[in-house]
Amino acid sequence: MTRTSTLDPGTAAFLTFLIPGWGQMRRGKVKTGLIWLVVVVAGYFAMIIPGLILHGICIMDAYYRE
Numbered sequence: 210m211t212r213t214s215t216l217d218p219g220t221a222a223f224l225t226f227l228i229p230g231w232g233q234m235r236r237g238k239v240k241t242g243l244i245w246l247v248v249v250v251a252g253y254f255a256m257i258i259p260g261l262i263l264h265g266i267c268i269m270d271a272y273y274r275e
Contacts, residue, residue: 222272229264232271245270 221232229249234242245267253260 218272222268225268225271226264229267232268233274236271236274238274241270241274 225232230242230246252263
């Protein structure tokens with residue numbers, strides 16, 4: 210069961226900027242947020258560029274996804 214939040218997209222994007230997946234988790238998508246956290250951290254361990262790209266996509270996902 211997923212809970213939805215009234216957290217606005219800008220705040221979700223900012224939280225995801227701080228910690229990947231945090232914005233998704235605060236909006237009620239805990240599973241998605243944890244997946245993003247693992248993927249982005251793995252991208253940073255692979256190399257800095259993939260991590261930055263994945264982090265940017267994660268931020269956009271937190272902002273645009275309902």
